[in-house]
Amino acid sequence: MKKIIVLLISFVSLFFAEAIAQDKVVLLDISHEDKSAYLNVSPYIFTDYRDVVENQLSATFILNEERTIDSDMLEETDVLILLSTLDGTTTKRTRSANEINAIVNFVKSGGSLIVFTDEDRRIDMDAFGANEIVWPFGMEFGDDLPGIRNAGAVSFIGEFIDGRYELPYSGARELFGGIPLSVKDAEGGHVHGAYVQLDNGGKVAAFGETMVGLFIGGVSFEMPDGNTIVWKGEDNKQFMKELIAWTLTD
Numbered sequence: 197m198k199k200i201i202v203l204l205i206s207f208v209s210l211f212f213a214e215a216i217a218q219d220k221v222v223l224l225d226i227s228h229e230d231k232s233a234y235l236n237v238s239p240y241i242f243t244d245y246r247d248v249v250e251n252q253l254s255a256t257f258i259l260n261e262e263r264t265i266d267s268d269m270l271e272e273t274d275v276l277i278l279l280s281t282l283d284g285t286t287t288k289r290t291r292s293a294n295e296i297n298a299i300v301n302f303v304k305s306g307g308s309l310i311v312f313t314d315e316d317r318r319i320d321m322d323a324f325g326a327n328e329i330v331w332p333f334g335m336e337f338g339d340d341l342p343g344i345r346n347a348g349a350v351s352f353i354g355e356f357i358d359g360r361y362e363l364p365y366s367g368a369r370e371l372f373g374g375i376p377l378s379v380k381d382a383e384g385g386h387v388h389g390a391y392v393q394l395d396n397g398g399k400v401a402a403f404g405e406t407m408v409g410l411f412i413g414g415v416s417f418e419m420p421d422g423n424t425i426v427w428k429g430e431d432n433k434q435f436m437k438e439l440i441a442w443t444l445t446d
Contacts, residue, residue, distance in 0.1 A: 220255040220444050222275040227260055228288050228324060229281040237282065237410060237417060244411040248437045255444055265295050270302040275443045280314040280406035281324065291325035300332050308399040308443035312406035315340045315367050319406075330373075333392045333400045338370030341404070347382035348428035349389075349408075351435055356442035363388070364413040364429030368405030377401065377439075378408075399443050408432055 224245055226234060234241050242259060249257040255274070263269065270276065276299065281287050303309050313319055313326045321327065326337050349365035351357050357377065365380055365388055374390030389403040403409065413429020 220274045221258060221272060222249045222255050222277065222440060223258045223260055223273045224277045224279060225260045225265060226279050227262055231261055233282045234410065238412045238415055241411050244433060248433065248440060252437055253441055253444060265298055267298045270298055270307065273307065275308040275310070275440065276302065278311040279409050280312045280319045282318050284316055284318050284320045287320045287323045290323040296325045296328045299329050303333065303398040303400055306397045310401045310439065310443060312403045312409040313337050313369060314406045315369060330400060330402050335373035335390065335392060335400065335402050337404060338372060340369050341386055343367040344382050346425060346428055347380055349378045350381045351378040352376060357435065357438050359431065361431030361435045362429055363435055364407035364427045364432060365405055366407060366427065371402060371404040374402065397446060401439060408435060411436065
Protein backbone atom coordinates (compact mmCIF):
# COMPACT_ATOMS: atom_id res chain seq x y z
CA MET A 197 0.00 0.00 0.00
CA LYS A 198 2.83 2.38 0.94
CA LYS A 199 4.53 1.67 -2.41
CA ILE A 200 1.30 2.49 -4.28
CA ILE A 201 0.97 5.81 -2.42
CA VAL A 202 4.59 6.74 -3.26
CA LEU A 203 4.02 5.90 -6.92
CA LEU A 204 0.79 7.91 -6.93
CA ILE A 205 2.54 10.94 -5.42
CA SER A 206 5.33 10.66 -8.00
CA PHE A 207 2.78 10.46 -10.81
CA VAL A 208 0.85 13.49 -9.53
CA SER A 209 4.08 15.49 -9.11
CA LEU A 210 5.15 14.63 -12.66
CA PHE A 211 1.72 15.61 -13.96
CA PHE A 212 1.83 19.03 -12.32
CA ALA A 213 5.46 19.62 -13.40
CA GLU A 214 4.49 18.94 -17.00
CA ALA A 215 1.41 21.13 -16.67
CA ILE A 216 3.53 24.02 -15.41
CA ALA A 217 6.02 23.53 -18.28
CA GLN A 218 3.19 23.51 -20.79
CA ASP A 219 2.04 26.89 -19.49
CA LYS A 220 5.39 28.44 -20.52
CA VAL A 221 5.62 30.33 -23.81
CA VAL A 222 8.72 30.85 -25.95
CA LEU A 223 8.33 33.65 -28.52
CA LEU A 224 10.79 33.75 -31.43
CA ASP A 225 10.80 37.16 -33.12
CA ILE A 226 11.86 37.38 -36.79
CA SER A 227 9.83 40.50 -37.58
CA HIS A 228 12.86 42.36 -38.98
CA GLU A 229 13.61 39.78 -41.70
CA ASP A 230 11.69 37.67 -44.21
CA LYS A 231 11.09 34.11 -43.05
CA SER A 232 12.39 32.79 -46.38
CA ALA A 233 15.84 34.24 -45.66
CA TYR A 234 16.24 32.00 -42.62
CA LEU A 235 14.92 28.93 -44.42
CA ASN A 236 17.38 29.55 -47.24
CA VAL A 237 20.39 29.09 -44.95
CA SER A 238 18.87 26.63 -42.42
CA PRO A 239 15.94 24.71 -43.93
CA TYR A 240 14.83 23.07 -40.67
CA ILE A 241 15.33 26.02 -38.31
CA PHE A 242 11.69 26.40 -37.26
CA THR A 243 11.16 22.64 -37.07
CA ASP A 244 14.17 22.47 -34.75
CA TYR A 245 12.84 25.28 -32.54
CA ARG A 246 9.46 23.61 -32.28
CA ASP A 247 11.03 20.24 -31.50
CA VAL A 248 13.22 21.65 -28.71
CA VAL A 249 10.58 23.92 -27.17
CA GLU A 250 7.45 21.78 -27.51
CA ASN A 251 8.62 18.17 -27.78
CA GLN A 252 11.67 18.26 -25.51
CA LEU A 253 10.85 21.06 -23.04
CA SER A 254 7.03 20.83 -23.06
CA ALA A 255 6.51 24.57 -23.56
CA THR A 256 4.59 26.44 -26.26
CA PHE A 257 6.45 27.84 -29.28
CA ILE A 258 5.19 30.98 -31.05
CA LEU A 259 6.79 32.51 -34.14
CA ASN A 260 6.32 36.26 -34.59
CA GLU A 261 6.83 37.27 -38.23
CA GLU A 262 5.17 40.68 -38.43
CA ARG A 263 3.82 42.14 -35.18
CA THR A 264 5.61 44.84 -33.25
CA ILE A 265 6.55 43.59 -29.80
CA ASP A 266 4.65 45.34 -27.03
CA SER A 267 3.81 44.85 -23.37
CA ASP A 268 0.56 43.04 -24.15
CA MET A 269 2.41 40.45 -26.23
CA LEU A 270 5.09 40.03 -23.58
CA GLU A 271 2.47 39.63 -20.85
CA GLU A 272 1.78 36.21 -22.39
CA THR A 273 5.48 35.36 -22.92
CA ASP A 274 8.07 33.73 -20.67
CA VAL A 275 11.06 33.68 -23.03
CA LEU A 276 11.68 36.13 -25.89
CA ILE A 277 14.25 35.25 -28.56
CA LEU A 278 15.39 38.02 -30.92
CA LEU A 279 17.04 36.51 -33.98
CA SER A 280 19.45 38.67 -35.97
CA THR A 281 18.60 39.67 -39.50
CA LEU A 282 20.75 38.18 -42.27
CA ASP A 283 21.02 41.22 -44.53
CA GLY A 284 21.66 44.52 -42.78
CA THR A 285 20.81 46.54 -45.88
CA THR A 286 17.22 45.34 -46.28
CA THR A 287 15.83 45.36 -42.74
CA LYS A 288 12.02 45.51 -42.81
CA ARG A 289 11.65 48.08 -40.04
CA THR A 290 13.31 49.95 -37.18
CA ARG A 291 12.58 48.94 -33.60
CA SER A 292 10.81 51.79 -31.84
CA ALA A 293 11.66 53.25 -28.44
CA ASN A 294 8.34 51.89 -27.12
CA GLU A 295 9.25 48.39 -28.29
CA ILE A 296 12.72 48.59 -26.73
CA ASN A 297 11.23 49.81 -23.44
CA ALA A 298 8.70 46.95 -23.47
CA ILE A 299 11.50 44.39 -23.87
CA VAL A 300 13.69 45.97 -21.18
CA ASN A 301 10.77 46.16 -18.74
CA PHE A 302 9.90 42.54 -19.56
CA VAL A 303 13.32 41.41 -18.32
CA LYS A 304 13.24 43.76 -15.34
CA SER A 305 9.92 42.15 -14.39
CA GLY A 306 11.44 38.66 -14.40
CA GLY A 307 11.21 37.66 -18.07
CA SER A 308 13.93 35.89 -20.05
CA LEU A 309 15.59 37.23 -23.19
CA ILE A 310 17.95 35.64 -25.73
CA VAL A 311 19.31 38.09 -28.30
CA PHE A 312 21.42 37.22 -31.35
CA THR A 313 23.35 39.80 -33.35
CA ASP A 314 25.88 39.46 -36.17
CA GLU A 315 28.31 41.35 -38.38
CA ASP A 316 27.39 44.77 -39.78
CA ARG A 317 26.70 43.32 -43.22
CA ARG A 318 23.97 41.16 -41.69
CA ILE A 319 22.40 43.46 -39.13
CA ASP A 320 21.68 47.17 -38.79
CA MET A 321 22.43 47.52 -35.09
CA ASP A 322 20.62 50.83 -34.73
CA ALA A 323 17.46 49.56 -36.46
CA PHE A 324 17.58 46.35 -34.43
CA GLY A 325 18.04 48.22 -31.14
CA ALA A 326 20.44 45.60 -29.82
CA ASN A 327 22.58 47.76 -27.55
CA GLU A 328 19.64 49.78 -26.29
CA ILE A 329 18.12 46.47 -25.15
CA VAL A 330 21.19 45.02 -23.37
CA TRP A 331 22.81 48.19 -21.97
CA PRO A 332 20.50 48.26 -18.91
CA PHE A 333 21.84 44.82 -17.97
CA GLY A 334 25.55 45.68 -18.13
CA MET A 335 26.21 44.22 -21.58
CA GLU A 336 27.26 45.79 -24.87
CA PHE A 337 27.85 44.77 -28.48
CA GLY A 338 30.95 46.25 -30.14
CA ASP A 339 32.50 46.32 -33.57
CA ASP A 340 32.93 43.53 -36.10
CA LEU A 341 35.71 41.06 -35.30
CA PRO A 342 38.19 39.84 -37.94
CA GLY A 343 36.37 37.30 -40.06
CA ILE A 344 37.45 33.66 -39.91
CA ARG A 345 35.19 31.42 -41.98
CA ASN A 346 33.80 28.37 -40.18
CA ALA A 347 36.00 28.80 -37.10
CA GLY A 348 33.46 27.25 -34.74
CA ALA A 349 32.95 28.09 -31.08
CA VAL A 350 33.10 26.10 -27.84
CA SER A 351 30.78 26.40 -24.84
CA PHE A 352 31.90 26.56 -21.23
CA ILE A 353 30.58 24.05 -18.72
CA GLY A 354 28.73 26.10 -16.14
CA GLU A 355 25.57 26.75 -14.19
CA PHE A 356 23.24 25.35 -16.86
CA ILE A 357 25.43 24.24 -19.81
CA ASP A 358 26.55 20.67 -19.22
CA GLY A 359 29.23 20.18 -21.86
CA ARG A 360 32.08 21.62 -23.90
CA TYR A 361 29.89 21.75 -26.98
CA GLU A 362 30.99 22.45 -30.53
CA LEU A 363 29.00 25.39 -31.88
CA PRO A 364 28.88 27.14 -35.27
CA TYR A 365 30.78 30.42 -35.67
CA SER A 366 31.85 32.21 -38.82
CA GLY A 367 32.31 35.93 -38.26
CA ALA A 368 30.88 37.99 -35.39
CA ARG A 369 31.05 41.21 -33.41
CA GLU A 370 32.54 42.00 -30.03
CA LEU A 371 30.51 41.28 -26.91
CA PHE A 372 31.25 42.82 -23.52
CA GLY A 373 29.84 42.16 -20.06
CA GLY A 374 28.06 39.24 -18.47
CA ILE A 375 29.35 35.76 -17.68
CA PRO A 376 30.85 34.04 -20.75
CA LEU A 377 28.86 31.14 -22.17
CA SER A 378 31.00 30.32 -25.19
CA VAL A 379 34.15 31.41 -26.98
CA LYS A 380 35.44 31.47 -30.55
CA ASP A 381 37.53 28.37 -31.20
CA ALA A 382 40.29 30.25 -33.03
CA GLU A 383 43.00 32.85 -32.52
CA GLY A 384 41.88 35.64 -30.23
CA GLY A 385 39.44 33.53 -28.20
CA HIS A 386 36.77 36.21 -28.42
CA VAL A 387 33.61 35.81 -26.36
CA HIS A 388 30.82 34.31 -28.48
CA GLY A 389 27.98 34.37 -25.94
CA ALA A 390 27.42 35.60 -22.38
CA TYR A 391 24.60 35.84 -19.85
CA VAL A 392 23.28 37.85 -16.93
CA GLN A 393 20.78 36.81 -14.27
CA LEU A 394 18.96 39.47 -12.26
CA ASP A 395 18.05 39.17 -8.60
CA ASN A 396 14.36 39.06 -9.54
CA GLY A 397 14.87 36.05 -11.83
CA GLY A 398 15.12 37.98 -15.08
CA LYS A 399 17.66 36.51 -17.52
CA VAL A 400 19.55 37.79 -20.56
CA ALA A 401 21.72 35.71 -22.88
CA ALA A 402 23.46 37.63 -25.68
CA PHE A 403 25.48 36.50 -28.69
CA GLY A 404 27.69 38.43 -31.10
CA GLU A 405 26.90 35.92 -33.83
CA THR A 406 23.62 34.32 -34.87
CA MET A 407 24.54 30.92 -36.35
CA VAL A 408 23.74 28.93 -33.21
CA GLY A 409 20.34 30.65 -33.11
CA LEU A 410 19.79 29.50 -36.68
CA PHE A 411 20.42 25.84 -35.76
CA ILE A 412 22.94 25.92 -38.58
CA GLY A 413 25.51 23.53 -37.08
CA GLY A 414 26.14 20.66 -39.50
CA VAL A 415 24.05 22.25 -42.27
CA SER A 416 25.47 22.12 -45.83
CA PHE A 417 25.42 25.41 -47.71
CA GLU A 418 26.44 26.36 -51.25
CA MET A 419 28.63 29.46 -51.18
CA PRO A 420 28.43 32.22 -53.82
CA ASP A 421 31.63 30.84 -55.41
CA GLY A 422 29.89 27.51 -56.02
CA ASN A 423 31.71 25.57 -53.32
CA THR A 424 29.74 23.70 -50.67
CA ILE A 425 30.58 24.17 -47.01
CA VAL A 426 29.37 22.18 -43.99
CA TRP A 427 29.16 24.45 -40.97
CA LYS A 428 30.82 23.32 -37.75
CA GLY A 429 28.58 22.96 -34.72
CA GLU A 430 27.56 19.35 -34.19
CA ASP A 431 26.24 20.19 -30.70
CA ASN A 432 24.18 23.21 -31.80
CA LYS A 433 20.80 21.71 -30.91
CA GLN A 434 21.86 20.35 -27.51
CA PHE A 435 23.32 23.73 -26.56
CA MET A 436 20.13 25.53 -27.56
CA LYS A 437 18.04 23.04 -25.63
CA GLU A 438 20.02 23.64 -22.43
CA LEU A 439 20.04 27.41 -22.96
CA ILE A 440 16.28 27.62 -23.51
CA ALA A 441 15.64 25.21 -20.62
CA TRP A 442 17.53 27.61 -18.31
CA THR A 443 15.48 30.58 -19.49
CA LEU A 444 12.28 28.64 -18.76
CA THR A 445 13.18 27.98 -15.12
CA ASP A 446 11.77 30.22 -12.40
